[in-house]
Amino acid sequence: MSAGARVSPAPPAKRPAVTLSRLAEKKALGEPIVMVTAYDYPSAQVAEAAGVDVVLVGDSGAMTVLGYPSTVPVAVDEMLMLAGAARRGLTTPLLVGDMPFGSYEVSNEQAIATAQRFVKEAGCDAVKLERGGSSVDRARAVVEAGIPVMGHVGLTPQTATALGGYRSQGRTAERAIEVTRDALALQEAGCFAIVFEAVPAELTETVMPQIDVPVIGIGAGPATDGQVLVFHDLLGIYDGHAARFVKRYANVRQAMIDGVAAFAEDVRERRYPEPEHGYTMAPDESERLRALLADS
Numbered sequence: 001m002s003a004g005a006r007v008s009p010a011p012p013a014k015r016p017a018v019t020l021s022r023l024a025e026k027k028a029l030g031e032p033i034v035m036v037t038a039y040d041y042p043s044a045q046v047a048e049a050a051g052v053d054v055v056l057v058g059d060s061g062a063m064t065v066l067g068y069p070s071t072v073p074v075a076v077d078e079m080l081m082l083a084g085a086a087r088r089g090l091t092t093p094l095l096v097g098d099m100p101f102g103s104y105e106v107s108n109e110q111a112i113a114t115a116q117r118f119v120k121e122a123g124c125d126a127v128k129l130e131r132g133g134s135s136v137d138r139a140r141a142v143v144e145a146g147i148p149v150m151g152h153v154g155l156t157p158q159t160a161t162a163l164g165g166y167r168s169q170g171r172t173a174e175r176a177i178e179v180t181r182d183a184l185a186l187q188e189a190g191c192f193a194i195v196f197e198a199v200p201a202e203l204t205e206t207v208m209p210q211i212d213v214p215v216i217g218i219g220a221g222p223a224t225d226g227q228v229l230v231f232h233d234l235l236g237i238y239d240g241h242a243a244r245f246v247k248r249y250a251n252v253r254q255a256m257i258d259g260v261a262a263f264a265e266d267v268r269e270r271r272y273p274e275p276e277h278g279y280t281m282a283p284d285e286s287e288r289l290r291a292l293l294a295d296s
């Protein structure tokens, strides 16, 4: 090779699609599992390019992209539109769709019908539902219908009012036992993974030896098998209140504001567009145009 020759970087190795067994294998090997939320085509493409293992189309999208004050109002149809867009941006991570409040609690039939829509209409690989209690039966029914289910215990935002608000859970021994029972019941119902949200690290550490499926934490300490953060929180896109467990890895919102403000200023100062941003006409064509207009 001659001096100065350019060496093209090797194309990124194509990763095999992440499956349920790969997640179980990662747990067994002690390899941390990375999950992020995504709600549209570009955020899913970012998750894909960043090499995450699992993408959750979380009902947090109700707040981060749809502007609702909580996750409660979001409809199944809205979630399906977000999930379908995320699907089109992904090939490798496992795609999990969050079943929204009111779409699975009434009966096992309702839960199965909603889960089937996430798989058939949006192309999700799995669904997520919140809470123990009656959700355990719903999880079992959906798993028996052939759709993988991710559970979610601790702070469950869909029922935050009943939990006393958006606050950490399981901080007394009695409440910690309740969270533990929920997690064990969801595992027994066949969930392939469980999210632990906003619970003390000590609780997680104590329970982990009893949980055979991957546990993905968010504000649950370091003992889990993986961690999840909301896309808009970790990138600093969302302007609302951030929970204690959020770590900001970028300030994308400010970068977007700066970009749009710079565009606005360029337009107002007539600095944009410049010649390279436009199209030209051959001189003889513009000549002919002037002649045609003069004749008309």
Ligand code: KIV
Pocket: 037, 056, 057, 058, 059, 060, 061, 098, 152, 195, 218, 228, 230
């Ligand atoms: O909706 C969501 O984003 C979630 C994650 C926080 C786990 O449920």
